[in-house]
Amino acid sequence: xxxxxxxxxxxxxxxxxxxxxxxxxxxxxxxxxxxxxxxxxxxxxxxxxxxxxxxxxxxxxxxxxxxxxxxxxxxxxxxxxxxxxxxxxxxxxxxxxxxxxxxxxxxxxxxxxxxxxxxxxxxxxxxxxxxxxxxxxxxxxxxxxxxxxxxxxxxxxxxxxxxxxxxxxxxxxxxxxxxxxxxxxxxxxxxxxxxxxxxxxxxxxxxxxxxxxxxxxxxxxxxxxxxxxxxxxxxxxxxxxxxxxxxxxxxxxxxxxxxxxxxxxxxxxxxxxxxxxxxxxxxxxxxxxxxxxxxxxxxxxxxxxxxxxxxxxxxxxxxxxxxxxxxxx
Amino acid sequence: xxxxxxxxxxxxxxxxxxxxxxxxxxxxxxxxxxxxxxxxxxxxxxxxxxxxxxxxxxxxxxxxxxxxxxxxxxxxxxxxxxxxxxxxxxxxxxxxxxxxxxxxxxxxxxxxxxxxxxxxxxxxxxxxxxxx
Numbered sequence: 001x002x003x004x005x006x007x008x009x010x011x012x013x014x015x016x017x018x019x020x021x022x023x024x025x026x027x028x029x030x031x032x033x034x035x036x037x038x039x040x041x042x043x044x045x046x047x048x049x050x051x052x053x054x055x056x057x058x059x060x061x062x063x064x065x066x067x068x069x070x071x072x073x074x075x076x077x078x079x080x081x082x083x084x085x086x087x088x089x090x091x092x093x094x095x096x097x098x099x100x101x102x103x104x105x106x107x108x109x110x111x112x113x114x115x116x117x118x119x120x121x122x123x124x125x126x127x128x129x130x131x132x133x134x135x136x137x138x139x140x141x142x143x144x145x146x147x148x149x150x151x152x153x154x155x156x157x158x159x160x161x162x163x164x165x166x167x168x169x170x171x172x173x174x175x176x177x178x179x180x181x182x183x184x185x186x187x188x189x190x191x192x193x194x195x196x197x198x199x200x201x202x203x204x205x206x207x208x209x210x211x212x213x214x215x216x217x218x219x220x221x222x223x224x225x226x227x228x229x230x231x232x233x234x235x236x237x238x239x240x241x242x243x244x245x246x247x248x249x250x251x252x253x254x255x256x257x258x259x260x261x262x263x264x265x266x267x268x269x270x271x272x273x274x275x276x277x278x279x280x281x282x283x284x285x286x287x288x289x290x291x292x293x294x295x296x297x298x299x300x301x302x303x304x305x306x307x308x309x310x311x312x313x314x315x316x317x318x319x320x321x322x323x324x325x326x327x328x329x
Numbered sequence: 330x331x332x333x334x335x336x337x338x339x340x341x342x343x344x345x346x347x348x349x350x351x352x353x354x355x356x357x358x359x360x361x362x363x364x365x366x367x368x369x370x371x372x373x374x375x376x377x378x379x380x381x382x383x384x385x386x387x388x389x390x391x392x393x394x395x396x397x398x399x400x401x402x403x404x405x406x407x408x409x410x411x412x413x414x415x416x417x418x419x420x421x422x423x424x425x426x427x428x429x430x431x432x433x434x435x436x437x438x439x440x441x442x443x444x445x446x447x448x449x450x451x452x453x454x455x456x457x458x459x460x461x
Contacts, residue, residue, distance in 0.1 A: 043347060047340055054336045144444030146350035155446055165448065168391040225388040228443045229362045239350040279339060298331060 002201035003190065010208040010259075017258035022251045030254045031234060032243040038261035045268025050276050061295035063286040066105070070288075082288050089287045096284055100129050124188065131181035135210070137161060137174040138217075145235040169221060179214040182207055206272055209263055216256040226250045362442035365434035370427060378413050379428075391447070394421060421453055 020026045067078025077084070080091045081101075095101040108121040141157055144150045162170035186207045189199040220226050230246040231253055237244040267273065279285065312319070312326055319326050330336070371377060379386055381393065397419040400406040409416040418424040429435045432455050440447060 043344065046343065046347075050336060050340055051330070054330045054333065057331050143350070147353065149441065150444035155444055158444060159446060168395045168447075169445070170448075227387060228445075229387075229439050232443055233361060236354065240354040241351070276339075276343070280336075 002199060003204045005201050006204035006208050009205060010212050013209075013259060013262055014212065014255055017255040018251050020258075021254040027245045027247075027254065030258050031245050032238070034261045035238055035257060036243075038264040042264035042267055045265075046273070046276060049268050049273055050280070053277075053280055057298035058282045058286070059297045059299050061286055061290045062282050063288045064283040065288055066102070084287055084289055086287060089285060093279070093285060097278060100125055100132075102284075103128055123184075127181050127184040127188070130177055131185060134174040134178040134181065138172075138178055138214075141172070141174070145232050146239050148232075148236060167222070172221075175214060175218055175221070179211060179218065182211045182214065186211065202271060206263070206266070206270065209259060209266070213256065213259045213263065216252055216259065220250075220252050220256060224250060224252050226253045362439045364436075364438045365431055366429075367434075368428060368430045370430065374428070376413055376415075378415070380410055380412050380417050380424075394425075394449070397421075397424075421449060 017030055020030050065082045067081030069082050070077045070084040079088045083089045083092050103125040106121050106124050107118050109116060109118050144154050161172045161174050189195050226249055230249045234246055316326055401419050409418055
């Protein structure tokens with residue numbers, strides 16, 4: 001249900017962009033107004049969401065311990081999986097963010113011959129890592145549309161990405177791997193019944209959206225080519241706050257741009273905010289030093305105490321009358 | 330706000346990265362790539378016509394070159410192309426660059442603008458008019 005809903009939503013978005021440009025000629029709306037609105041909502045949304053999170057205290061010291069804690073000198077300490085110091089935490093976070101360390105521990109459980117068996121399952125880690133790294137590469141590569149002159153580093157990345165020199169214009173591997181990895185992540189949600197059971201529209205929608213963005217980009221580069229110079233003039237116009245709309249840029253460009261705008265708008269309100277959330281995960285970003293330092297719950301407020309001495313002072317006479325022993329006469 | 334310093338530092342880094350295209354282009358002039366057709370050979374042409382219409386060449390010239398390369402180098406089909414009574418050699422240096430002898434103002438103009446680095450010149454000579 002969620003899957004079909006998401007698929008239809010993305011298809012509808014494509015139809016809206018196509019009709020808006022090819023039928024009713026609203027190039028200005030899809031090429032200028034919506035992209036600007038999307039950028040504004042994305043930046044403001046992400047910042048407000050993180051500020052909102054920052055107002056939540058971490059009541060308990062809850063790092064997940066994934067290795068040997070610092071102990072006696074002759075017991076080997078796992079300094080990144082169970083960090084004791086800030087340096088260890090930085091290493092742990094770097095491994096988590098760049099290499100998805102925790103996903104590397106992913107296991108699957110199966111029943112074989114009537115017995116439960118548990119085994120390593122690296123495919124999700126591999127697919128997730130391939131997806132995120134290539135998405136990042138694609139994003140960086142797109143800076144060629146937002147800088148003039150194009151920085152040499154971007155040209156180098158483009159050359160490395162296309163170093164196999166397959167076809168013209170040369171095939172950029174990151175784009176293909178991005179779509180393939182996203183397709184695998186989608187297949188997981190459809191093909192593995194347990195994962196399908198817990199998948200919601202909010203899981204399918206971003207996948208369909210990103211796959212569509214990737215495919216429209218690939219179509220635009222290799223098949224239904226657009227006038228790339230006009231495209232760059234439009235993108236440069238956007239970022240230099242001098243927007244222009246040029247005729248002769250194919251509808252596919254507007255579809256691509258509209259889907260990206262939708263992704264940016266959707267971003268701060270969805271699970272995609274894990275981009276910011278990974279930095280604010282107390283199970284990862286705290287050091288496991290609770291035996292050395294006391295973690296005080298920031299929620300603690302000064303509690304009014306009424307000690308026994310005060311109690312006795314207050315009720316001494318009544319207690320004596322009732323024959324209850326008192327400590328002070 | 331808890332851990333305010335670190336969170337605000339993180340947000341500043343996020344903004345610096347995400348808004349990079351905007352502030353790096355502040356006050357920049359919108360340069361326009363205009364491939365020049367002003368070469369001595371093209372000036373003398375009565376009918377300024379390429380092997381395919383300009384709009385097609387703008388998008389698909391790389392396909393044409395790729396196809397020519399395959400036909401000439403791999404299949405030995407070197408017959409010339411006849412367009413509007415003019416013969417074109419299937420060659421980058423002797424065909425295309427016979428007219429478009431201004432590599433810097435013609436090829437490199439858009440390629441540089443769009444950040445495209447074709448590997449034509451890994452092998453081909455880029456001298457004026459295809460001469461060494």
